[in-house]
Amino acid sequence: LVSRMQSFGTTIFAEMSALAVRTGAINLGQGFPDTDGPRVMLDAAKAAIDSGRNQYPPGPGVPELLDAVAAHQERFYGLRVDPTSQVLVTVGATEAIASVVLALCEPGDEVVTFEPYYDSYTATIALAGATRRTSVLRFPDFAVDEESLRAAFSARTRLVLLNTPHNPTGKVFSRAELELVADLAREHDAWVVTDEVYEHLVFDDSVHIPMATLPGMAERTITISSAGKTFSATGWKVGWLTGPTEAVAAARTVKQFLTYVASGPFQPAVAMALGLGDDVYAELASSLQAKRDLLCEALQASGLTVSRPRGTYFVIADAAPLGAVDGLEFARRLPELAGVVGVPVSVFHDDQDAARTLVRFAFCKQDDVLVEASRRLSRVR
Ligand code: PMP
Numbered sequence: 590l591v592s593r594m595q596s597f598g599t600t601i602f603a604e605m606s607a608l609a610v611r612t613g614a615i616n617l618g619q620g621f622p623d624t625d626g627p628r629v630m631l632d633a634a635k636a637a638i639d640s641g642r643n644q645y646p647p648g649p650g651v652p653e654l655l656d657a658v659a660a661h662q663e664r665f666y667g668l669r670v671d672p673t674s675q676v677l678v679t680v681g682a683t684e685a686i687a688s689v690v691l692a693l694c695e696p697g698d699e700v701v702t703f704e705p706y707y708d709s710y711t712a713t714i715a716l717a718g719a720t721r722r723t724s725v726l727r728f729p730d731f732a733v734d735e736e737s738l739r740a741a742f743s744a745r746t747r748l749v750l751l752n753t754p755h756n757p758t759g760k761v762f763s764r765a766e767l768e769l770v771a772d773l774a775r776e777h778d779a780w781v782v783t784d785e786v787y788e789h790l791v792f793d794d795s796v797h798i799p800m801a802t803l804p805g806m807a808e809r810t811i812t813i814s815s816a817g818k819t820f821s822a823t824g825w826k827v828g829w830l831t832g833p834t835e836a837v838a839a840a841r842t843v844k845q846f847l848t849y850v851a852s853g854p855f856q857p858a859v860a861m862a863l864g865l866g867d868d869v870y871a872e873l874a875s876s877l878q879a880k881r882d883l884l885c886e887a888l889q890a891s892g893l894t895v896s897r898p899r900g901t902y903f904v905i906a907d908a909a910p911l912g913a914v915d916g917l918e919f920a921r922r923l924p925e926l927a928g929v930v931g932v933p934v935s936v937f938h939d940d941q942d943a944a945r946t947l948v949r950f951a952f953c954k955q956d957d958v959l960v961e962a963s964r965r966l967s968r969v970r
Pocket residue numbers: 620680681682683684707752755756784786814815816817823826827828
């Protein structure tokens with residue numbers, strides 16, 4: 590294994606899902622829903638298979654999905670992108686992130702991101718031979734710290750890798766925070782790559798603000814999303830990016846040699862789903878909000894301190910009040926203590942002290958699963 594990848598072993602998600610299987614614990618570790626997305630979308634994929642759409646689709650994506658992504662950006666955010674030159678379909682958001690970072694970063698360039706970070710960011714930055722510079726979002730409110738963010742920028746900054754709503758914190762970036770990032774990106778003439786896979790999973794009165802909607806930012810912003818989260822189809826691995834023609838063309842060049850094309854029959858099905866009514870989008874968010882409340886209450890009742898998320902399907906809890914001193918060790922013991930699996934947040938940090946005793950739990954599970962998890966969690970006290 591090349592030296593730049595040697596610090597990356599098995600992902601924490603694989604480790605914790607295997608632990609859940611081995612111990613029979615309820616898996617609130619890896620984030621994936623235990624119910625399927627809209628029935629009509631599933632039927633559309635079957636219909637695509639039955640109608641023979643089983644060979645290589647066009648490299649950039651099937652035309653109806655390119656159109657649907659463009660229509661989605663306009664419908665929800667008033668953003669206009671040209672479907673043929675400013676949209677690229679990818680194998681999940683993961684490939685979108687990889688193709689754009691590999692397309693835009695030279696070895697030695699710097700990428701500014703926040704920590705905790707989604708694990709593929711660090712691996713992808715390393716693959717590109719670039720260096721990450723981070724600013725810490727601190728429990729429990731995870732506010733952006735202007736001083737450390739400013740300090741993360743330098744003359745070598747090539748891009749900012751942003752994620753809102755944010756995994757694993759459940760934070761939804763405010764307009765003021767996004768404006769600060771935008772100002773710094775402009776000052777350093779950097780690209781902003783914004784991972785918005787949880788764009789429709791926001792709660793209460795929170796509003797998701799796409800970076801590309803800020804004045805003057807569309808021309809330097811590449812926006813990424815995925816059907817995995819919006820339509821509860823993480824296994825389909827249909828994602829996309831939109832942005833300025835030049836950046837999309839660069840990502841397309843790289844993407845050709847990562848996977849060539851994305852999976853054929855799922856693309857028309859996702860295109861159809863993107864056009865579903867507002868009620869479909871709203872129902873997912875409201876059902877997740879109720880699940881958030883259920884799990885947050887259970888964690889609190891069990892003695893953990895909770896940071897109530899405004900978006901995503903993750904909640905971070907602090908196990909320190911239970912006497913935990915090491916979140917990784919606590920997470921590894923949790924199946925035995927309580928028959929539940931969570932993910933230690935320290936694995937998403939460079940600064941280990943920022944997350945010593947924090948654990949992330951996923952609540953994208955059926956209510957009876959969450960109720961049973963809550964019952965089990967009451968044992969850890
Ligand atoms: N970005 C974030 C923030 C995520 O949480 C995830 C998935 N869990 C991804 C990207 C990857 O998405 P996909 O499965 O579509 O590749």
